[in-house]
Amino acid sequence: MATIKDVARKAGVSIGTVSRAFNGYKDIPETTRHSILKVAEEMGYVPNINARSLSAKKKPNIAMLMSGILEERRSDEMPYLLMKGAFQYASKSGMNIATYSIDSKLQREKTYDQFCYEHSLAGTLLFGLRTTDLYFKSLQKSAIPCVTVDVTVKGPLIGSVIIDDAAAFEDLTEYLVRNNHRKIAILYGRRQAEVTSKRWQGAKRALDRHGLTCPKSRIIETDFDYDKAYQRVRRYLECFGTSDATAFLCMSDLTAIGAMQAIKDLGYHVPDDFSLAGYDGSNITRYTDPGITTIDQSPLEKGYAAAQLLSEIIADPKAARQLVLPHKLIARDSIRKI
Amino acid sequence: MATIKDVARKAGVSIGTVSRAFNGYKDIPETTRHSILKVAEEMGYVPNINARSLSAKKKPNIAMLMSGILEERRSDEMPYLLMKGAFQYASKSGMNIATYSIDSKLQREKTYDQFCYEHSLAGTLLFGLRTTDLYFKSLQKSAIPCVTVDVTVKGPLIGSVIIDDAAAFEDLTEYLVRNNHRKIAILYGRRQAEVTSKRWQGAKRALDRHGLTCPKSRIIETDFDYDKAYQRVRRYLECFGTSDATAFLCMSDLTAIGAMQAIKDLGYHVPDDFSLAGYDGSNITRYTDPGITTIDQSPLEKGYAAAQLLSEIIADPKAARQLVLPHKLIARDSIRKI
């Protein structure tokens, strides 16, 4: 493979000049730049990124760090779409992003700063990060800019992209109430999760506004997953039948699907006997029968926005900020007016 | 961040010695190595990968190149699971993998070799590659080892990981026949796709074996996607009702789901009126009602095996080979015995 030296020799100039031609320096005549670029093109020369980032900070290396990908912890769809969104921005803007998995083992072995140094990173996108991740707190002390998605970390070089979880869940709750549901059972997420309490706040706001309450009996705990939701809802229905609630408001799509299966298995019908709301906007909700009303988390847009925000922050640290993306309610047939 | 120089100074040795300590050279006394490693540990030193790969070929950089991720072309689940599998192997074996998106724009802009040179890659994993990708043919001429998944490229340094698509589809067809289905409609995939013809071969083999045929009327063309499948099956049913076929054999899960919706929308029932088979093993098929019988493509295992195979090939080019992973049929309630 041709190196800068080969190009220089063939073009009859020094390597310094070739470098200048490639880096958009304006103190070089257009004719020279052109002929150099042409020679390089002919030889199939492309600058080596490692060498480049070794010698200078230009064309910063940036990376997506995906946490939790090895663990079974969330749907496969969300992180993929975040990544896709980031790659879309990268492709459009000519930025080059690499993706790495940062599992908990890795986080234990080397610090965030060490990882960045190891890979000569000038900035990172953090996807799937939880507050319990070892890297979570490191971010603040680091001098390397980053953008987190779905969680917020305060720090001068830290941006974040989120949706307003509380407001979104409030909307969803409101939507149920508007459809005259007054006895709503809530499928709670993992207790420790930040999003669980946020969503609960939103539900609370909507219920309060309408003078409604949610007694303990109607709070059904899950881990955001299918199995637990299925079992809990099944037990709930065996206990209360249709007497205690008219709708299930779920903190994730997967729990909604579990709930729906339990409802069906006990001979009830969605939405005739029970209405059902999910949360996340995952693709599956389009294909269930009936389709599930849910909140679109816009992972694609989040990934895109995160990459964009990061490049802004790298260009100017003052650009660091929290971006709140709009959420949207996707109405489907799982909720009926009563 | 500490560099090798800092460590050398603090440990009272030369940088060469530090380097040796880190690279497992045996010509250095255990005591020296230990004290160096200890100092390094204290300083939080980690070798810079770029510098390392610039100066030598050791600890080769390897990468997953994901094609088609920006295009809408396939389910989001498959490529993600491939990636996950590769990361699993990487984490387990201490190998460090970066993921890049190689969209068609990028493939047009720089050749495969250029891309590898640019990133100092010693080997690549190719996910989502199609025969129409520009990089597809480049692989053979390249001196850089790679492993492809789901497609086969011949070349001395090229490995591939596949499942036997024809055999898998044959099994699926056979399964329908065993359940006494003799009039089977086939939801065909994209005409140009290699997998389409392979799966067709498999179906043919099973049908032939039982003296069955599949008249043109029962071949329904799709693009592997939901919408087209829905429309085509709907039209088919409006035309034939239950008179022409007892089962739909689909070349992808998404088309199966489209077909199922069409069946339901016209007032028919799965599996009472029509049995249904999908292909891919995507998660959605677990959650539909009824669950869909399908073939598990094992993307996780493929990714894992691909990463493993690549590291074998890099260690010894003679290890290059084609790996055929076992497929498995997942029986669910969408098929009934008649």
Place this chain on the structure above:
DNA sequence: CTGAAAGCGCTAACAC
């Protein structure tokens, strides 16, 4: 055993 030194490919001062 270990230090010194020559690069790996590239960028960025610094001269001319």
Place this chain on the structure above:
DNA sequence: GTGTTAGCGCTTTCAG
């Protein structure tokens, strides 16, 4: 304008 040169951080001969 453009060549020269000093690194970037690391590995690897080559002496000794």
